[in-house]
Amino acid sequence: xxxxxxxxxxxxxxxxxxxxxxxxxxxxxxxxxxxxxxxxxxxxxxxxxxxxxxxxxxxxxxxxxxxxxxxxxxxxxxxxxxxxxxxxxxxxxxxxxxxxxxxxxxxxxxxxxxxxxxxxxxxxxxxxxxxxxxxxxxxxxxxxxxxxxxxxxxxxxxxxxxxxxxxxxxxxxxxxxxxxxxxxxxxxxxxxxxxxxxxxxxxxxxxxxxxxxxxxxxxxxxxxxxxxxxxxxxxxxxxxxxxxxxxxxxxxxxxxxxxxxxxxxxxxxxxxxxxxxxxxxxxxxxxxxxxxxxxxxxxxxxxxxxxxxxxxxxxxxxxxxxxxxxxxxxxxxxxxxxxxxxxxxxxxxxxxxxxxxxxxxxxxxxxxxxxxxxxxxxxxxxxxxxxxxxxxxxxxxxxxxxxxxxxxxxxxxxxxxxxxxxxxxxxxxxxxxxxxxxxxxxxxxxxxxxxxxxxxxxxxxxxxxxxxxxxxxxxxxxxxxxxxxxxxxxxxxxxxxxxxxxxxxxxxxxxxxxxxxxxxxxxxxxxxxxxxxxxxxxxxxxxxxxxxxxxxxxxxxxxxxxxxxxxxxx
DNA sequence: GAGTTTGAAACT
DNA sequence: CAGTTTCAAACTC
Numbered sequence: 301x302x303x304x305x306x307x308x309x310x311x312x313x314x315x316x317x318x319x320x321x322x323x324x325x326x327x328x329x330x331x332x333x334x335x336x337x338x339x340x341x342x343x344x345x346x347x348x349x350x351x352x353x354x355x356x357x358x359x360x361x362x363x364x365x366x367x368x369x370x371x372x373x374x375x376x377x378x379x380x381x382x383x384x385x386x387x388x389x390x391x392x393x394x395x396x397x398x399x400x401x402x403x404x405x406x407x408x409x410x411x412x413x414x415x416x417x418x419x420x421x422x423x424x425x426x427x428x429x430x431x432x433x434x435x436x437x438x439x440x441x442x443x444x445x446x447x448x449x450x451x452x453x454x455x456x457x458x459x460x461x462x463x464x465x466x467x468x469x470x471x472x473x474x475x476x477x478x479x480x481x482x483x484x485x486x487x488x489x490x491x492x493x494x495x496x497x498x499x500x501x502x503x504x505x506x507x508x509x510x511x512x513x514x515x516x517x518x519x520x521x522x523x524x525x526x527x528x529x530x531x532x533x534x535x536x537x538x539x540x541x542x543x544x545x546x547x548x549x550x551x552x553x554x555x556x557x558x559x560x561x562x563x564x565x566x567x568x569x570x571x572x573x574x575x576x577x578x579x580x581x582x583x584x585x586x587x588x589x590x591x592x593x594x595x596x597x598x599x600x601x602x603x604x605x606x607x608x609x610x611x612x613x614x615x616x617x618x619x620x621x622x623x624x625x626x627x628x629x630x631x632x633x634x635x636x637x638x639x640x641x642x643x644x645x646x647x648x649x650x651x652x653x654x655x656x657x658x659x660x661x662x663x664x665x666x667x668x669x670x671x672x673x674x675x676x677x678x679x680x681x682x683x684x685x686x687x688x689x690x691x692x693x694x695x696x697x698x699x700x701x702x703x704x705x706x707x708x709x710x711x712x713x714x715x716x717x718x719x720x721x722x723x724x725x726x727x728x729x730x731x732x733x734x735x736x737x738x739x740x741x742x743x744x745x746x747x748x749x750x751x752x753x754x755x756x757x758x759x760x761x762x763x764x765x766x767x768x769x770x771x772x773x774x775x776x777x778x779x780x781x782x783x784x785x786x787x788x789x790x791x792x793x794x795x796x797x798x799x800x801x802x803x804x805x806x807x808x809x810x811x812x813x814x815x816x817x818x819x820x821x822x823x824x825x826x827x828x829x830x831x832x833x834x835x836x837x838x839x840x841x842x843x844x845x846x847x848x849x850x851x852x853x854x855x856x857x858x859x860x861x862x863x864x865x866x867x868x869x870x
Numbered sequence: 871g872a873g874t875t876t877g878a879a880a881c882t
Numbered sequence: 883c884a885g886t887t888t889c890a891a892a893c894t895c
């Protein structure tokens with residue numbers, strides 16, 4: 301048992317160096333400093349890293365190692381006047397660190413949340429209560445976390461600088477048994493395709509327990525279970541019995557339901573994600589498949605009865621939190637309740653409120669509209685160019701018969717500048733190389749023309765559909781009118797249509813948000829069977845009825861917008 | 871706060 | 883590798 305103190309392990313090479321670290325504390329019994337020893341297998345080369353206000357953070361060895369280049373290996377830290385904030389994290393000597401892929405460092409939840417007060421302010425990290433292990437075995441959370449005991453309630457603690465020698469022996473012994481003993485137990489799964497991960501969650505990498513749990517009686521729904529404690533689903537690595545810690549399990553849902561029913565902030569906290577997910581997340585419509593279902597549960601009566609009823613989203617929310625260093629979570633208020641439902645507000649994943657509104661075909665259709673307009677514009681401008689060239693030629697023959705190269709002389713914005721833009725845009729629209737001599741962008745040009753020619757915004761009746769526009773185009777517009785008006789008009793139409801689409805999206809998103817808010821309130825009254833993946837109650841009619849769904853070509857609110865006809869002539 | 875339960879770690 | 887023991891956290895009362 302206590303071989304480690306019988307000299308069974310290689311003698312330490314640099315105890316004197318470590319002794320310099322020991323000087324740091326004037327409180328031998330309970331060190332104020334926590335240290336991570338980045339010896340990387342070289343005993344004695346202790347690297348102390350000060351982490352202001354990052355008290356409970358474990359630093360990934362691979363990452364820290366790079367900092368060894370800039371930090372003195374023997375640097376002696378001055379104890380901070382605020383020892384609770386000045387944390388020295390001591391990394392355990394690693395054996396063959398680079399074998400494993402980079403892993404998110406996730407500490408057991410008990411360690412995570414314990415560093416935070418309920419109001420989110422950092423407080424003293426977890427204090428162990430070891431009595432028989434001298435805090436030199438993995439039983440001790442401090443030791444397992446690679447930190448010195450500091451203010452713990454342990455007895456006969458050797459996990460401090462005063463007992464660095466025995467501690468280091470214990471570390472080596474532990475590493476001898478398990479080289480990954482001090483590595484995070486939870487790692488993002490490097491396996492599986494992105495689709496698979498998306499299937500299981502929201503496109504996030506799913507953390508899972510490296511070794512897996514072996515629970516028998518807790519159903520993996522108590523903090524006895526390391527997976528549950530880390531807020532992750534049990535995985536194929538687990539060998540647990542009667543596991544209920546899989547996505548979709550009702551008992552598990554019950555744990556999470558209590559918290560999320562009262563938490564609307566998570567919607568707002570992740571609202572930004574909605575922007576980027578708004579389109580892509582539409583692919584998440586299909587329920588994620590639980591990959592953690594154990595064979596014995598697949599046929600058990602406790603299996604999911606309602607496949608729609610799932611809180612897998614919440615699970616992934618928790619996983620996100622688990623993936624974030626605790627120090628980064630300190631700003632998130634955390635409540636600590638013995639129930640798993642309040643394992644602390646997890647940073648949620650957010651499924652866009654627009655996820656079901658914007659469809660891929662909508663985007664394609666919108667693109668088609670733009671393409672159509674672009675083609676029409678190209679056609680118009682091409683025709684205009686031809687006409688102007690012919691006219692210029694004719695004019696040149698009349699005025700400068702001996703002139704060499706013909707050139708359109710701009711006379712004003714609506715003609716000359718546009719002529720320049722014609723050259724530029726022509727090649728651009730055709731997909732050819734863009735003219736480098738184009739001085740003004742089409743947008744700028746359009747704005748300039750807008751400024752100078754306000755007639756089309758008020759007086760001129762804009763073409764209400766592309767057909768009329770095309771007709772206008774096919775029949776050469778009268779010179780002096782078309783070139784100055786059609787191009788900005790085209791652009792105006794496109795921009796207006798895009799604006800209308802965005803407005804509609806905003807409106808629909810707001811509608812859905814309101815319904816989502818109602819759902820959150822409703823879930824308090826026990827209606828769980830109709831919660832969809834993004835938290836929208838299905839009993840409420842979907843916010844975007846088919847006729848309301850954002851369609852680049854149809855928006856009821858926009859009657860002036862020209863109808864959109866896809867390029868295929870439909 | 872004491873006692874019990876639980877599962878990881880340690881050990882055989 | 884499997885079974886047993888030890889241990890400390892989680893949980894219950």
